[in-house]
Amino acid sequence: MSTTFTRGPVADIFSSYLVAVSLSAASELGILDGLREQGSYSFDAAEAGGLDRTVVRQLLATLSWAEIVEVADDKAVVGPRFDEAYAARGYFYWMVRGCGELFSVAPGVARTDDRVGDFYTRDMRAVAVGSRLIGDTHVEPHFTKLLAELDYKVICDLGCGSGQRVMAAATARPGVRGVGVDIAPAAVELAAESVAEAGLADRISIVTGDVRNLAPRELFADVDLITCVFLGHDFWPKATCVAGLRQLRAAFPAARRLLLCDVVRSERVPGPETQIFTLGFELIHALMGVYIPTRQEWYEAFAESGWEIVGESHFAAPPGGVLFELRPADGQE
Ligand SMILES: C[S@@+](CC[C@H](N)C(=O)[O-])C[C@H]1O[C@@H](n2cnc3c(N)ncnc32)[C@H](O)[C@@H]1O
Numbered sequence: 001m002s003t004t005f006t007r008g009p010v011a012d013i014f015s016s017y018l019v020a021v022s023l024s025a026a027s028e029l030g031i032l033d034g035l036r037e038q039g040s041y042s043f044d045a046a047e048a049g050g051l052d053r054t055v056v057r058q059l060l061a062t063l064s065w066a067e068i069v070e071v072a073d074d075k076a077v078v079g080p081r082f083d084e085a086y087a088a089r090g091y092f093y094w095m096v097r098g099c100g101e102l103f104s105v106a107p108g109v110a111r112t113d114d115r116v117g118d119f120y121t122r123d124m125r126a127v128a129v130g131s132r133l134i135g136d137t138h139v140e141p142h143f144t145k146l147l148a149e150l151d152y153k154v155i156c157d158l159g160c161g162s163g164q165r166v167m168a169a170a171t172a173r174p175g176v177r178g179v180g181v182d183i184a185p186a187a188v189e190l191a192a193e194s195v196a197e198a199g200l201a202d203r204i205s206i207v208t209g210d211v212r213n214l215a216p217r218e219l220f221a222d223v224d225l226i227t228c229v230f231l232g233h234d235f236w237p238k239a240t241c242v243a244g245l246r247q248l249r250a251a252f253p254a255a256r257r258l259l260l261c262d263v264v265r266s267e268r269v270p271g272p273e274t275q276i277f278t279l280g281f282e283l284i285h286a287l288m289g290v291y292i293p294t295r296q297e298w299y300e301a302f303a304e305s306g307w308e309i310v311g312e313s314h315f316a317a318p319p320g321g322v323l324f325e326l327r328p329a330d331g332q333e
Helices: 008-027 032-038 041-048 053-065 084-085 089-098 100-103 106-110 122-135 138-147 164-171 185-197 238-251 278-288 295-304
Strands: 040-042 069-071 073-076 154-158 177-182 206-209 224-229 259-262 307-315 321-328
Touching: 008 032, 008 053, 008 089, 032 040, 032 053, 032 073, 032 084, 040 041, 041 053, 041 073, 053 069, 053 073, 084 089, 089 100, 089 122, 089 278, 100 106, 100 278, 122 138, 122 185, 138 164, 138 224, 138 259, 138 307, 138 321, 154 164, 164 177, 164 185, 164 206, 164 224, 177 185, 185 206, 238 295, 295 307, 295 321
Parallel strands: 154 177, 154 224, 177 206, 224 259
Antiparallel strands: 040 073, 069 073, 259 321, 307 321
8 A cells, every 4th residue: 555645735634734723722822912922932931821831832833834833942933924824813713613513523414314403513702703803804994994984873783793893883983883783692792792891882782683584673773884794695595685685674774885795605616726715614604504695696686685786895805705885776875
């Protein structure tokens, strides 16, 4: 039996998986931030902070395989790939910590007989934190610019995750109020904690709800701007998406803009040009039974649900990220 598989491309796939695991852990443990701020990370300091020295050393040794750090006896220092890995840390955290459990039970989830009820689990707090980090590089700066140009007094962020967007939008200008809606208890808890810690509880409410089926309520009555980032696909399939988007118009009668940003389905066969995130995003949604629409399919859903596109932006990161700027088709400016 040949042993060519013990080194080279296939062996590298094995090691890459462990780099992903280590990057995610180093991100959560604050090791990446420490390296970013100081340029080095001391094992003595890790131990003094309550971490197991051997585990920390091994996580960093794994990262050194990918040239993210260089490891010496008593510390690690940043390596040539550190800056790129730091910028991408949210993708790894989302994949490993947020979705890792579901990836590991893919064979069970593939059996159609078992796809009933709550057939999978994800760590929604980690999904929310990972999404925030993923949005930080390109999406969030674009939102900041767009929000500065828009006139709004009450914003509602659908699928608010960590709550960062509604907090940023509400604090960007005086007097603005905000509402965050999320279906996952872990995300609602995280967002509510963050709002309270920032002293914004008098201006921002975080509520539990399913954005596909929101009923009008007093809290929504004055919302003039709706944002919805990285969960638009949860509205699908098409019939429920059209009904859900139409229902938003009833739930938010004063809304003049809906900013919907999501990753659309890649129409390319996987190959050397495949970028970060695409395969993970499409596989995890296949495992969950969630349909990912193409850009063209979104156009059809907007047209059928009474939302008119007034702007569209494309993001380099996350790859396939699109922001649709919409207004009610029969609305007043
Ligand atoms: C990928 S995260 C994005 C979080 C946040 N919007 C951001 O940009 O960082 C998707 C969020 O949408 C929430 N979500 C998914 N389906 C939902 C639904 N039907 N109703 C409300 N929230 C939903 C999830 O719980 C999760 O917090």
